[in-house]
Amino acid sequence: MLEVRGxxxxxxPKKNVLNDVSFTVPLNQLTCLIGLNGEGxxxxxKAIMGLVPVDAGTIKVDGKTTHDSIAFVPDLSTxxxxxxxxxxxxYMRDYYPDWDQQVAEELMGFFKLxxxxxxxxxxxxxxAKVNLLIGFAMNRPYLLLDEPLAGIDLFTxxxxxxxxxxxxxxxxxxxxxxxxxxxVEHLIDRVIFLQNGTIIxxxxxxxxxxxxxxxxxxxxxxxxxx
Amino acid sequence: xxxxxxxSNEEIKRSFKLYLSILTMLVIVELTSxxxxxxxxQSKLEDLMKKERLxxxxxxxxxxxxxxxxxxxxxxxxxxxxxxxxxxxxxFQIWYRDWYGESxxxxxxxxxxxKRITILLSKLTTVLVFVCGxxxxxxITILLSRRLYEWLLPEHLxxxxxxxxxxxxxxxxxxxxxxxxxxxxxxxxxxxTMVFLFVLTERSYQKGKALLTIAKDxxxxxxxxxxxxxxxxxxxxxIPNQQVFVYLSFILIYFAYISWKCVRLLxxxxxx
Amino acid sequence: MHFDQRTPIYLQVLYxxxxxxxxxxxxxxxxIPSRRALANELKIHPNTAQKVYKELEDQRLIxxxxxxxxxxxxxxxxxxxxxxxxxxxxxxQFVESIYAIQIPLEExxxxxxxxxxxxxxxxxxx
Numbered sequence: 001m002l003e004v005r006g007x008x009x010x011x012x013p014k015k016n017v018l019n020d021v022s023f024t025v026p027l028n029q030l031t032c033l034i035g036l037n038g039e040g041x042x043x044x045x046k047a048i049m050g051l052v053p054v055d056a057g058t059i060k061v062d063g064k065t066t067h068d069s070i071a072f073v074p075d076l077s078t079x080x081x082x083x084x085x086x087x088x089x090x091y092m093r094d095y096y097p098d099w100d101q102q103v104a105e106e107l108m109g110f111f112k113l114x115x116x117x118x119x120x121x122x123x124x125x126x127x128a129k130v131n132l133l134i135g136f137a138m139n140r141p142y143l144l145l146d147e148p149l150a151g152i153d154l155f156t157x158x159x160x161x162x163x164x165x166x167x168x169x170x171x172x173x174x175x176x177x178x179x180x181x182x183x184v185e186h187l188i189d190r191v192i193f194l195q196n197g198t199i200i201x202x203x204x205x206x207x208x209x210x211x212x213x214x215x216x217x218x219x220x221x222x223x224x225x226x
Numbered sequence: 227x228x229x230x231x232x233x234s235n236e237e238i239k240r241s242f243k244l245y246l247s248i249l250t251m252l253v254i255v256e257l258t259s260x261x262x263x264x265x266x267x268q269s270k271l272e273d274l275m276k277k278e279r280l281x282x283x284x285x286x287x288x289x290x291x292x293x294x295x296x297x298x299x300x301x302x303x304x305x306x307x308x309x310x311x312x313x314x315x316x317x318f319q320i321w322y323r324d325w326y327g328e329s330x331x332x333x334x335x336x337x338x339x340x341k342r343i344t345i346l347l348s349k350l351t352t353v354l355v356f357v358c359g360x361x362x363x364x365x366i367t368i369l370l371s372r373r374l375y376e377w378l379l380p381e382h383l384x385x386x387x388x389x390x391x392x393x394x395x396x397x398x399x400x401x402x403x404x405x406x407x408x409x410x411x412x413x414x415x416x417x418x419t420m421v422f423l424f425v426l427t428e429r430s431y432q433k434g435k436a437l438l439t440i441a442k443d444x445x446x447x448x449x450x451x452x453x454x455x456x457x458x459x460x461x462x463x464x465i466p467n468q469q470v471f472v473y474l475s476f477i478l479i480y481f482a483y484i485s486w487k488c489v490r491l492l493x494x495x496x497x498x
Numbered sequence: 499m500h501f502d503q504r505t506p507i508y509l510q511v512l513y514x515x516x517x518x519x520x521x522x523x524x525x526x527x528x529x530i531p532s533r534r535a536l537a538n539e540l541k542i543h544p545n546t547a548q549k550v551y552k553e554l555e556d557q558r559l560i561x562x563x564x565x566x567x568x569x570x571x572x573x574x575x576x577x578x579x580x581x582x583x584x585x586x587x588x589x590x591q592f593v594e595s596i597y598a599i600q601i602p603l604e605e606x607x608x609x610x611x612x613x614x615x616x617x618x619x620x621x622x623x624x
Contacts, residue, residue, distance in 0.1 A: 011432065028545050051336055051498045053430075072337060077329040080240070094232060095338050120328060165537045169544050186501040187543045206506045215503030 001026055002070065002142045002173060007047055007057035009197075017043055018054065019198040027141060027173040030164065030187055034178070034220060035194035041177040044194075045072065045144045048175075061142065073135035075147040077127045081120030085113050085130055092134055103168065104137035111159060125156030132160060136168050145176040149183060157183060185216045193223045229340045233348035237320065238355060245356055248312055252305050253367050259301035260371045264378045267293045271383075286383065294385040298375050299368070309360050313353065313414070317421040320349050325429065325498070332498055342492045350418060357414045361407065416481055423484045423491075430495035443487070447480055499540045508549045511540060513584075515550060519559060519570055520581045526574065529567040530560060 002025040009018040017040050025031050035041045046052040048059050049072045061069040079088040085108065093099045108115065111129040113122075119130065128148065135143055149157050157180075163169070164187045178184060185205075193201040201223050208214045214222075267289070274285040286292055324332040335345050376384065423443060428436045454476065458469050499514065501507055518524045531539065537547040551568065554560045558576055562568040571577065596606060 030543060046498065049337055051333060053495055053497055067337070068339065072333075074330070074333055078331060078333040079329055080331050081328050082240075095229065097339075161541070162538075164543060165541045167534045167537075167544060185503050186507045186541075187546075189543070189545075206508065209504055209506045210509075213504045217503065 001062060002048075002175070003058075003060045004044070004048060005058045005060070007044065007054050009043065009047065009052070009054045017197050018047065018057075019196070021057070021194075021197070021199055023192050023199060023202065025142060025173045025175045026190075028171065029189035030169075030174045030176065030184075031190040031192065032176050032178060032181075032184070032188045032216075033192050033194060034181070034216075036224065037179075039194045040197040041194055042075070042146055043197075045146050045175070045177060048072075048144060069140050070142040070144060071135045071138040071140040072144045073131050073146065073148065075128075075150060077119065077131070079119050079130065079134075081118065083119050084115060085117045085119065085122075086115030088119060088130065088134070089115070089137070092138065096138055098139045100137050100139040103139065104133055107133035107136060107163075107168075110162075125152045128152055129156070129160065132163065136163070141171065142173045142175070145174065145178075147177055147179070149178060149180045161187075181217055181220065188216060191216055191219065193220070195224065229338065230344045230348055230351075233335075233344060234351050234355075237348055237352040241316070241320075241352070241356075245359070248309075249360065249363055252309060253363060256299075256302055256305050256367050257371060257374065259305075260298050260374050261378065263298045263300060264293065264375065267297075267383070268379070292383045292385040293379060295372065295375055298379075299371055302368075306364065309364075313357055313360070314417065314421060316356065317353050317418045318425060320353065321422070321425045321429070330498065336496070336498065343489050346422065346488055346492055350415070350422065353418050354411065354414060357411065361410065416477070419481065419484055419488065423488050426488055426491040426496060430491045430497065443484065446483070450476060450480075507542060508546050508553070511536075511542060511546065511550045512553055514540070515554060516559070516580050516584060519577060520584055524570045526570055526577065527572045529569050532567060 004024070005022045007018045007021040008016075010016040021040075021044060023031075033041050033044065043052060047054045047057070049070065050067060051072075058065065059067075079091070083091065089101075089104050089108070093101055093104075107129075111126075111133060113126060113129060113133075117126075119127065122130065132145075132148060135145070148160055152160065161183055164184065176184075188205050191201075191203045191205055192199060193203075201219075203216075203219055205216050208216070208219055270289060271282065271285050274280055274288055275282060278285075280288065324330070324335060336342065338345075424440055427439050427443070430436070431439060451473070454469075454472060458464065458472075464472065499511075501510055515524075515530075524530050533547040533551055534544060536542075536550070537544040540547075551560070551562075555562055555568075557580075558573070559571055559580065560568045561571055
């Protein structure tokens with residue numbers, strides 16, 4: 001289990017970005033971090049990965065303070081444009097001992113990406129696919145996805161969403177931020193609602209459906225319109 | 227260690243083409259400048275001889291003597307200054323391109339397994355390697371220029387090598403001294419580390435605080451230095467050799483301080 | 499498969515499965531798609547598929563041996579039971595939707611039979 005506790009970050013006395021954010025990401029489930037624009041969702045993911053410093057808070061995986069079990073898939077391109085897809089994969093393979101080359105190649109095939117494609121020349125959707133396949137091939141139990149479906153065309157979205165129904169999901173605890181609830185609603189196990197850097201609600205989506213007949217979108221409306 | 231070599235290798239590969247082109251350009255400009263100086267001198271001689279009906283010796287006298295090698299390589303100091311400027315710019319760019327490039331490579335770097343200090347060391351090493359390369363090429367160019375000078379200019383128009391008169395800095399370069407090489411590298415290391423500190427400070431704090439922190443760090447270098455100077459001038463309590471020792475010790479301590487700060491910022495304060 | 503986002507997903511998949519068993523699309527004793535294949539086809543999370551299979555096992559609708567694909571039960575009585583369960587659920591829903599309008603039972607039955615026969619006829623024609 002990935003445990004986030006007491007994340008706090010501010011840019012000054014009145015500019016609180018994260019207010020005592022605490023939650024858990026269980027293994028084998030898809031947890032979704034929901035928030036309206038600029039609420040700090042992205043910041044939380046980056047804080048978990050140590051890309052952004054925080055004023056307070058701990059990140060623990062099964063009780064240990066380490067990043068080795070977490071892989072992050074950002075919403076922008078992070079591999080140098082001059083590299084080809086094959087070179088980017090080779091790069092990751094060199095630096096990460098647990099890298100699963102087979103997964104990388106399988107996903108490259110599924111996403112129809114050629115090893116010789118230069119990253120700088122890829123469309124936005126294809127760049128997102130590269131990020132995603134790298135995230136899965138890193139072979140770590142926890143995966144953080146920052147807006148994996150944002151600003152992508154329909155067909156690419158379907159391809160990317162396919163991954164969430166595939167065996168690549170098995171044994172992984174996923175934390176995802178997204179605006180595009182509609183496409184992934186039926187895949188989400190848990191929902192965490194964020195507002196102004198504070199967690200205001202946590203729900204189990206199937207429970208919401210079973211006990212109250214409410215969809216995630218219904219809950220969103222309830223939670224954000226009070 | 228493996229991570230260090232891989233990162234350094236990649237940094238060098240990334241800039242190699244640009245580096246090679248700048249280097250080539252500098253060499254060509256320098257060699258061309260030597261040829262130009264020689265021909266220019268000779269044409270001035272001929273002009274004088276024609277216009278004022280002088281003998282060659284008289285013309286040479288008028289031009290304050292034969293063309294020294296130092297004269298012939300007069301423009302080199304500008305090229306070296308440009309080289310230094312490029313190096314410092316590169317020390318900035320080697321970081322900022324990872325933040326502001328078309329892809330945010332800095333994400334990858336900061337998330338790599340292992341220690342972050344390796345990132346710092348690999349970038350440092352890359353810049354120093356380029357400095358070494360520049361020095362090496364500069365030496366070769368000086369040697370080539372010497373051959374050029376001796377080949378183009380008739381012997382009687384050459385002056386006995388008196389480059390020493392030029393500047394102490396250039397003198398260091400022209401006499402291929404091993405110790406001088408280390409001095410230059412040490413100086414480069416210091417300057418580059420300062421640049422890295424500025425970059426990492428700027429990337430860790432918001433503008434106002436960043437500026438203040440940088441100003442503080444600069445003051446921490448300059449103020450004690452000036453204070454020491456005054457102390458020695460007023461009290462003259464130590465002989466020059468000992469004074470130099472004190473200055474050097476201070477520089478060393480300061481260098482340790484800025485290095486430690488760089489590592490600390492990179493590990494705990496830097497933000498994407 | 500289009501999901502109603504206000505009803506538990508796994509129940510909808512369970513229903514889909516039961517329907518197919520009762521309809522004979524998954525025949526008695528026959529192998530059924532693997533969990534992974536099901537997840538892929540219906541575009542659900544693999545652990546939802548896992549949950550469905552567990553339910554099916556618990557209700558003894560499928561049998562699972564190690565290293566062999568799961569099979570639909572050979573026990574007809576279980577399938578019959580499910581058939582009745584589906585019928586009862588459908589009737590419950592129908593009664594739920596029609597009761598509030600307060601139409602007399604005879605009228606309901608007449609209309610029901612009419613609609614049922616229309617459907618039957620259109621299927622025979624097709």
